[in-house]
Amino acid sequence: MMSKNVKILLAEDDANLGNLLCDYLKAKGYHTVLAANGEEAFNLFAKGTYNLCLLDVMMPIKDGFTVAKEIRKINEKIPIIFLTAKSMKEDTLAGFQAGADDYITKPFSMEELLARITAVLRRSIGDNLEQEKTIFKIGKYSFDYQKRLLSNGEEVQKLTSKENDLLRLLCLNEGKVLERTYALKAIWEDDNYFNARSMDVYIAKLRKHLKQDESIEIMNVHGRGFRFMIHK
Amino acid sequence: MMSKNVKILLAEDDANLGNLLCDYLKAKGYHTVLAANGEEAFNLFAKGTYNLCLLDVMMPIKDGFTVAKEIRKINEKIPIIFLTAKSMKEDTLAGFQAGADDYITKPFSMEELLARITAVLRRSIGDNLEQEKTIFKIGKYSFDYQKRLLSNGEEVQKLTSKENDLLRLLCLNEGKVLERTYALKAIWEDDNYFNARSMDVYIAKLRKHLKQDESIEIMNVHGRGFRFMIHK
DNA sequence: TAACAGATGTTAAAAAGTGTTAAAGCATCA
């Protein structure tokens, strides 16, 4: 299913193995193009659009590592898997530097190769759905929830886990009432007297952290919770 | 952990080496049965239930390859690892055709053998699961779990097995919280105070290893665990 | 309005958790 519309560039100088692999991959639903050496591989890559490269390391004219380096200049993200002859330490290391995503040592089974291909593809696809940016502007401050940093424009404060979580909840509820009960269950997991007092301590900490901008207020709503306000 | 309930059939004609290996494997928690030659090995296999075969290639009466072929007739899936005398290419290939999952060349270290055993077992147990990813990109670093190497593009660091396992768990959970409890049970097998402190020591080691790239952070989440982040 | 109970504000101490380095313990290797 995912196989659909995935195009693989395969570079393998051994014609027997090359055709075998090529046929196998095609049978599995991947559009596969076979190059007989490194130079041909690079030329094909430059012309077409591929989703994955399978490069034999030892090839005449231009070896796999060199091809990988050249490919990386054009495309930083395309997944590259090397086919290595033995477990050769130095070469493998060189391969990392050339930007490999995985490698597989001959002899290998078709099954194994297929597993690696799907693994690498899944990763490269899932790559794009990454990291929502969670930066909040609070008056003159800037708050980065992911990095747990609070900056006033000059200095940067590291926040503790609890400070970080609580400030985020306040930001998400700016102008509205953040109910004690809700915050306690969300951050402290349990709404009881001691956790409530602990939360009050953290409200005090946040007020101290944010006091450089007078337009910022964490206002108490008696018996209910807190309202985070940025007066404009 | 997974050592439990794993039964190994070991065929080795050299009594010294055989007993040494047998004791070692038993000490590591594997039920191990020692056969002094190929014929005995096959008979034992036919009678009992094993999870892994370790076969010396050169044995009197019946060599390892022959035993492997016979075993494969009975059981297609059981993992087989050969112990080969030298690095003999022809033999190795023949071995793979007989259905080997891995081979190891004498002389080898106990550690190396153990690593292969666990690797092969993991593969055969998680058979239907996906092939594990072996290379992780971490900022400017490249981490190869299989080879236990961490490269920053210039130099290459060997990792110890604990460093290796912990870094892998962090990578697999990038951006999410790796719970202490989970990591301790997965790597140290038991969640107690001392193992937790040991884990903290390894977190410090990894931070040191990765400090050349400032966009990499192993962030503590108080009371829960660690969040591995690669800031983009 | 005075008086009170309950809620909140704030600071500090206690307790729990973490960061780091070094030494001790251990298994394997030569």
Next chain:
DNA sequence: TGATGCTTTAACACTTTTTAACATCTGTTA
């Protein structure tokens, strides 16, 4: 056997969170 390398334990400094203590405030009621 001694050398080596990995892991655990110990030690100490530091951080984070909780608990305690006391001051202040809010809303209610006599």
